[in-house]
Amino acid sequence: MPHHQIVIIGGGNAGISTAAQLLRKNRKLDIAIVDPADKHYYQPAWTLVGGGAFDILKTERSEASVMPKGVTWIKQKALGFAPEQSQVTLDNGILTYDYMVVCPGIQLNWGDIKGLSETLGKNNVCSNYSFESAPYTFECVKNFKGGKALFHNPSTPVKCGGAPHKIMYLATDYFRKHGVLPKADVQYWSGAAKLFAVPQYEKTLLEVVKRGNIKLNFLYNLTEIDGPNHRAKFVGFGEKNKDEVKEVEFDMIHVTPPQSAPDFIRNSSLANSAGWVEIDKGTLQHVRHSNIFSLGDASGLPISKTGAAIRKQAPVVVTNLLDVMAGQLPSATYLGYTSCPLVTGYGKLVLAEFDYNNTPMETFPFDQSKERWSMYQLKREVLPRMYWGAILKGLA
Numbered sequence: 001m002p003h004h005q006i007v008i009i010g011g012g013n014a015g016i017s018t019a020a021q022l023l024r025k026n027r028k029l030d031i032a033i034v035d036p037a038d039k040h041y042y043q044p045a046w047t048l049v050g051g052g053a054f055d056i057l058k059t060e061r062s063e064a065s066v067m068p069k070g071v072t073w074i075k076q077k078a079l080g081f082a083p084e085q086s087q088v089t090l091d092n093g094i095l096t097y098d099y100m101v102v103c104p105g106i107q108l109n110w111g112d113i114k115g116l117s118e119t120l121g122k123n124n125v126c127s128n129y130s131f132e133s134a135p136y137t138f139e140c141v142k143n144f145k146g147g148k149a150l151f152h153n154p155s156t157p158v159k160c161g162g163a164p165h166k167i168m169y170l171a172t173d174y175f176r177k178h179g180v181l182p183k184a185d186v187q188y189w190s191g192a193a194k195l196f197a198v199p200q201y202e203k204t205l206l207e208v209v210k211r212g213n214i215k216l217n218f219l220y221n222l223t224e225i226d227g228p229n230h231r232a233k234f235v236g237f238g239e240k241n242k243d244e245v246k247e248v249e250f251d252m253i254h255v256t257p258p259q260s261a262p263d264f265i266r267n268s269s270l271a272n273s274a275g276w277v278e279i280d281k282g283t284l285q286h287v288r289h290s291n292i293f294s295l296g297d298a299s300g301l302p303i304s305k306t307g308a309a310i311r312k313q314a315p316v317v318v319t320n321l322l323d324v325m326a327g328q329l330p331s332a333t334y335l336g337y338t339s340c341p342l343v344t345g346y347g348k349l350v351l352a353e354f355d356y357n358n359t360p361m362e363t364f365p366f367d368q369s370k371e372r373w374s375m376y377q378l379k380r381e382v383l384p385r386m387y388w389g390a391i392l393k394g395l396a
């Protein structure tokens with residue numbers, strides 16, 4: 001039975017940055033990353049790809065090229081856990097560990113919307129939520145000559161809570177710049193109860209909504225899409241809309257798939273009642289297994305799931321894991337930092353940064369709730385370089 005000192009499940013943003021940071025602390029650590037993927041993606045840029053402002057090819061690299069030197073890459077899928085025996089079941093057998101970090105990301109449940117998988121990428125049905133479909137979003141935006149443009153946000157947790165509406169602001173700005181906005185009926189259909197959780201950022205977003213004459217519909221789930229006939233079915237919930245059915249015709253629709261913890265996590269003893277890895281929200285250590293940590297989208301932290309959050313989680317996992325390996329108690333605490341670079345148009349961005357209590361935790365000395373050109377440049381020019389060149393190398 002192969003054995004490693006530290007096994008990391010998932011070599012995405014969280015797994016690679018954690019491994020790289022661990023190795024910077026101690027080159028001698030025996031670390032294995034389990035991940036079946038051939039490719040690694042910089043997903044935050046897919047919003048800009050959908051707006052025609054970023055090259056999709058720059059968001060993809062081979063997984064081999066981002067694997068930190070010194071790590072053993074086990075190119076297999078994890079299927080289940082036996083934490084009492086410190087075992088992981090893989091596609092091709094069983095692996096044992098002394099310590100484990102669980103970070104396989106979030107699961108996209110495209111099939112939960114009837115008709116979506118058949119029509120995605122055609123019939124003006126687009127989504128920035130995959131490498132394959134993000135470029136088609138810009139095709140839809142470019143080809144839109146008026147009518148109804150729908151943007152949807154599911155009621156489940158999603159990665160980057162801002163992404164379902166950021167693309168709406170970009171599209172609306174594109175329509176404005178190309179004289180199409182007066183003929184456009186832009187509608188947001190959301191499973192959330194409001195536009196954004198933090199009031200001071202939401203205030204700016206509501207001005208952007210007003211500027212684009214966007215109609216907001218809250219507490220609706222998209223249940224069905226009929227691509228060829230350009231019809232979307234939304235079902236309301238909550239006291240006000242309960243079971244109300246709205247069939248809406250569209251000229252384009254951007255869909256965000258419902259999302260959940262990966263099934264193999266959800267069905268394991270590592271999960272909390274909602275399916276995510278059950279960890280302490282300060283130490284990021286598993287609540288029942290002291291040799292297991294988790295971070296990233298699969299972890300059960302009550303925050304907006306982002307790469308920016310991982311940047312603050314990874315050093316906490318690294319410090320606390322090394323503490324536990326040294327026989328000490330975890331000494332580092334994660335405060336719930338997350339960030340959402342809210343693109344509000346071409347050259348405009350509100351950099352939302354906040355903690356577990358939705359209290360702003362801002363980096364810059366200026367008012368970050370204002371739309372800024374400099375913050376747009378940060379997202380488009382600086383963060384992608386920082387991701388490939390520093391974050392994945394354990395340097396940031």
Ligand SMILES: Cc1cc2nc3c(=O)[nH]c(=O)nc-3n(C[C@H](O)[C@H](O)[C@H](O)COP(=O)(O)OP(=O)(O)OC[C@H]3O[C@@H](n4cnc5c(N)ncnc54)[C@H](O)[C@@H]3O)c2cc1C
Nearest residue numbers: 010012013014037043044078104105160296297306307308
């Ligand atoms: C459209 C879009 C816009 C976004 N915008 C932003 C933004 O502006 N700012 C921001 O900070 N974040 C943004 N994000 C979110 C960010 O990309 C994610 O939060 C981040 O990638 C999560 O990292 P992760 O390591 O948890 O998961 P991922 O990076 O998704 O990696 C998960 C890895 O686990 C592997 N895996 C899956 N299942 C298994 C298994 N069974 N066994 C082994 N390995 C497995 C996968 O192959 C993958 O490599 C955006 C995401 C999207 C889609």
